[in-house]
Amino acid sequence: MSLKKHYDVAIIGGGIGGIMTAYRLVESNPQMKVLIMEKGHAIRQRHCPIVTGKVEKCIKCSSCAIMEGMAGAGAFSDGKYVISTEYGGWLTEFLEPQTVIHYIEQADEVLVKFGATTDRFMPNDDLKRLCLQHDLHMSQAQLKHLGTDSNFDTMRKLIEYLEDKVDIAVDTEATDVNKDTKEIHLIHKGEKDVITADKIIFAVGRVGSRFFSDWCEKNNIPLKNNQVDIGVRVELPAMVWDHFSKKIYEPKIWYRSKQYGDTTRMFCFNERGHVVTENTGGVLTVNGHSYRDQARKTENSNFALLSTIRFTEPFKKPIEYARYVASLANLICGGGVMVQRLGDLEIGRRSDESRIRKSTTRPTLHAVAGDLSLCMPKRQLDNIIETLHALDKIAPGTANYDTLLYGIECKYYSARPKCTEFQLDDCPGLYAIGDGAGFTRSLSQAAANGMYVADKILGK
Known part of the structure; x- marks a missing residue:
């Protein structure tokens, strides 16, 4: 796939946050030109040699199929979808709790559309009481267990749905972003390139946290260290x-x-x-x-x-x-x-x-x-x-x-950048979302974060 020289929205990172951002954008405005750039492989090419039984120990592949690639690290996670604000991230420091739950539920509806289970585990006060009797403290949530296999399949179907609606560039690494000209310098399948976009979203995930932190420091964007x-x-x-x-x-x-x-x-x-x-x-x-x-x-x-x-x-x-x-x-x-x-x-x-x-x-x-x-x-x-x-x-x-x-x-968790409504301070049109920006630490809140920022861009 050859890249366009200009996009309405360019998303750096193909994890669940970036995917949900793209989904909301093109579902609301099909004419919008959207690009997802992902450093790792296409989801159908993500094969860990340990998981497939070819080797016993990690051989340090150039792109780790477990950590990188379309659908992000969450693709091979246990697929737990937490419907709660008690844990899973810090979005409630920026949004009202009911707003966070609203977007978590909307993202869940999308996942169900592509095959995710509707079964939920519910909170259990008897077990919470047992913990308290021994000075242990249990967080509670409605929880869906998608399973590593089912979660991967759900994400594959969602990505396939997006493939003819947005440009998806895999094996593509963003190396720098000019915050003034909105130029994105990248390496696409071994070749250097430069594109521009009206809006740029850093959705880099945990793997990209060092890149994002270094970029923020270079561009004098204050960072707050997380735990x-x-x-x-x-x-x-x-x-x-x-x-x-x-x-x-x-x-x-x-x-x-x-x-x-x-x-x-x-x-x-x-x-x-x-x-x-x-x-x-x-x-x-x-x-x-x-x-x-x-x-x-x-x-x-x-x-x-x-x-x-x-x-x-x-x-x-x-x-x-x-x-x-x-x-x-x-x-x-x-x-x-x-x-x-x-x-x-x-x-x-x-x-x-x-x-x-x-x-x-x-x-x-x-x-x-x-x-x-x-x-x-x-x-x-x-x-x-x-x-x-x-x-x-x-x-x-x-x-x-x-x-x-x-x-x-x-x-x-990545150092959190100074921002307003997830738009980086003094960087109009540049946003950051998800685990890589220190706002979330779960599939559900990363997905919700992406949908919320998409709505901000759409003017909703």
Whole structure:
């Protein structure tokens, strides 16, 4: 596909935020010339060699099929769609809660149109009460579990619907944007090019957060650092958490440690799922997937357990800090990710291949057996161990000797730019949305953010 020299709206990033922006624009104004630029591959060409069984370990593809490509990192996520303002982002700092829910519901209607389930898990006060009895705090939401497979298929159908309504340029990297001339410098399938657009939207996602932050700093747009979460992916027998997952699907629980007073949170629960590797700019981290297809389910469930850090002056690079911790784990593992039994960690010895083979919890990811204490800061590791024992009180078996801990898992949120109604300050016609701009951290709020900005552009 050859690019036009000028567009009404150019969207940098093909994740759910950018896709929903484009969808709303062309549904409301079919004559509008809209471009989606995506650094990664087309959705039908996104094939991770680990997932397809070609290799056991990450081989660091030039474009990580898990993290990059049309539909963004969310394409291979567990497909949890959160219908709540209790968590999933910070849009309520900019919009009224009822407005956020309104757009979340509208985005859900679009996903259902392309095949997403209508089933919802509802809040459960009995489980919330159980948590409170042990000084654990559970966030509540209506929740839809699309499943990694069904979510991918839904996004594929939505993208195919858009293909003859907007220009979609994959394998296309925006390298710079001139905020005055609205020129976008890009590399399209290996060739340099320059286009212009009346409106430009940064919808870069987590993978593009460094690019966006660097661009803001270069253009003197003030940034506010957000939190960074560092921790592990926990894997254990699925039945340990069945009493939660069968009722609400995702137990999203936070705990304040007694030792430091820090917050550690359990989230991104994957019932009978798989632990997976992610490659973000050459740094390998872990995540989790879960499928709706019964044949692809495992005997284990997994979840993220991350300790939250908010840095103060003069430190201003929390994303680099998280990447450093993760890269240290990669270094120790010879370029891979690590797994350790909780019991080994607590008695101060590394797990080795022999000990992992003896584990009653069989790992779903081929990771390097090692010692998390050699790469994770003590404070965060103490928080994680304390929280696992707190969770064990509501789900006995969580803190078993053979509970597996994979590292490192990071969730870092881009520094948030100074803006008004998501339009960057002193940059008329330039907008930022979604996880990459530090406004959201979920499929639902990223989708809502995109639709809201589309309506602003349309003058609604």
